[in-house]
Structure formats: structure tokens, C-alpha cells
Amino acid sequence: MGAVTAADRGPGEVPARSPKQDRSRATRQKLLEAAVSCLAEHGWAGSTVSVVAERAGVSRGAAQHHFPTREDLFTAAVEYVAEQRSTAxxxxxxxxxxxxxxxxxxxxxGPLFRAALHLWVAASNEPQLSERVRELESRVGRETHRMAVELLGADESVPGARxxxxxxxxxxxxxxxxxxxxxDGARRERVVAQWTAILDGALGRGGRQP
Structure with a gap:
């Protein structure tokens, strides 16, 4: 049989990805995950494209095909894991x-926050990173706030809730x-318990409703 063309597909039918596309997506994901791990463990100075490529098990050329610059790779990596975190x-x-x-x-x-922190510090000294990281942090911050409002069952129309x-x-x-x-897990647990009580008092008892 011949290849399926656009004319052969029914309306609304999504074309299947080719094995090459699947491999490309898998390589990209490996690079993003390796970049976050390297950044969390070694910081900005120790996280080169070569180090990330080696950790991901791909060539430097393949890494640069997906991410032409170091800044492209690491901002995309932090954004990718932030999106995964939001989905979870x-x-x-x-x-x-x-x-x-x-x-x-x-x-x-967790490692995402550690990686993001290294990226923030690098951005304070690297002009080529600064604008990207500010924009990324703004988007991640808005999404985190939105999720917190939902998970905590908050009504931001109430004065002081936001x-x-x-x-x-x-x-x-x-x-x-x-x-x-x-x-310091034990101390953190006590702080979390106290903040739960504070939120109950400020927002009313509850949480996300089924």
C-alpha cells in the first residue's frame, strides 16, 4: 500500500507520527531531563551542552540540533519540568x-527548584539569560499561584485571600x-502544619472540592 496522504485521511483525523519524529521527541526529552539534573547537581558553571549530551546518551551535534545555544537548552529544560510538575x-x-x-x-x-535557582543566579550575571529567565519565572509563578488557589479552595474575591x-x-x-x-524535614512538617492552620483561618476550612 502507498503512503497515506492528507486527502486519504478523514476530517479531523490526526496524522500518525513517523518513527523519526518519535525518535526526535525522545531525544529532546532525554536532553531536557538531563539538563535539569545537571543544573541541579553541578550548577550553571558545570553544566555545559557537552556534559548534558553525555548524560543523555546523545552526541553534542544532536543536542545542538535541538537546542542551538546553551541558553536555549537550559531555559527549555526548566520550563519542561515545570510543565510536568503542573500536570502532576x-x-x-x-x-x-x-x-x-x-x-x-x-x-x-526537589531538583527542579534547585535547578531553577542555579538558573536565576546565572541570569543575574549573564545578560543573554536574564530576559529569558525573567519571562519564564513570570509564567511559572502565575501558573503556580493559579494552582495554589485551586488546590487550597481559595476565593480570591475575598479581601486578603490573594x-x-x-x-x-x-x-x-x-x-x-x-x-x-x-x-530539616521535622521542622518543615511543623511549619507546614502551622501554615495549614493559618490558611484555614484566613480562607475558611476546606480545600479543593470533589
């Missing part, structure tokens, strides 16, 4: 507020910074 949070089942608070704090204690959510996220970011040096 949106898939969470209806839960009580304590679980939602813990899940949101968890955003700032500021309470933002204050909570700022606190969570602070816990993430502290976690870079020591994993």
Missing part, C-alpha cells in the same frame, strides 16, 4: 487542605532555600 498537580485527586499545603511546599524542595496565597508561596520558597543546605 492538576491530576491530584480532591484532598484536604493539609495534603494540598504539603504538595505545594514539595514544589520547592495576598495570603502569595505569602504562603513565598514561605514555601523560603523553605526550599533552607533545604538546599540541610534537610
Amino acid at each position: 498537580l492538576r491530576a491530584l485527586p480532591a484532598q484536604d487542605r493539609a495534603a494540598a499545603v504539603a504538595a505545594l511546599v514539595g514544589l520547592y524542595t 495576598e495570603t496565597i502569595q505569602g504562603f508561596l513565598d514561605m514555601a520558597r523560603g523553605l526550599g532555600l533552607a533545604n538546599l543546605l540541610t534537610d
Whole structure:
């Protein structure tokens, strides 16, 4: 049989990806995941395109085919994992507020936050990164706030609710910074419990509804 052409497909039918396209997507994903891991472990100075390509098991040429510059690779990597994180949070089942608070704090204690922090520091000294990272952080910040409002069952039409959510996220970011040096899980649990009580008082008891 011959190849299926656009005329052969029914209306609305999506063309199947070719094996070459699948390989390209797989290579891109490997590079993005390797870039985040390298950035989290080695920082900006130690995370070159060659190091990432080796970790991903692809050639430097293949890496540069997908991401022509180092800045392209690392901003895309942080954005990719942020999107994966958002997808996972949106898939969470209806839960009580304590679980939602813990899940949101968890955003700032993993490798993505560590990688993003290295990218922010590099952007403060690298003009070619600065504008990209500011724009990326703005988008990620808006999405994180939106998810927090949903997960915590907040009504931002109530005076002070928006500021309470933002204050909570700022606190969570602070816990993430502290976690870079020591994993003080016991203290963090107490802080999370206290913030759950604060949010219950400020927002009313509840959480995302089924």
C-alpha cells in the first residue's frame, strides 16, 4: 500500500507520527531531563551542552540540533519540568487542605527548584539569560499561584485571600532555600502544619472540592 496522504485521511483525523519524529521527541526529552539534573547537581558553571549530551546518551551535534545555544537548552529544560510538575498537580485527586499545603511546599524542595535557582543566579550575571529567565519565572509563578488557589479552595474575591496565597508561596520558597543546605524535614512538617492552620483561618476550612 502507498503512503497515506492528507486527502486519504478523514476530517479531523490526526496524522500518525513517523518513527523519526518519535525518535526526535525522545531525544529532546532525554536532553531536557538531563539538563535539569545537571543544573541541579553541578550548577550553571558545570553544566555545559557537552556534559548534558553525555548524560543523555546523545552526541553534542544532536543536542545542538535541538537546542542551538546553551541558553536555549537550559531555559527549555526548566520550563519542561515545570510543565510536568503542573500536570502532576492538576491530576491530584480532591484532598484536604493539609495534603494540598504539603504538595505545594514539595514544589520547592526537589531538583527542579534547585535547578531553577542555579538558573536565576546565572541570569543575574549573564545578560543573554536574564530576559529569558525573567519571562519564564513570570509564567511559572502565575501558573503556580493559579494552582495554589485551586488546590487550597481559595476565593480570591475575598479581601486578603490573594495576598495570603502569595505569602504562603513565598514561605514555601523560603523553605526550599533552607533545604538546599540541610534537610530539616521535622521542622518543615511543623511549619507546614502551622501554615495549614493559618490558611484555614484566613480562607475558611476546606480545600479543593470533589
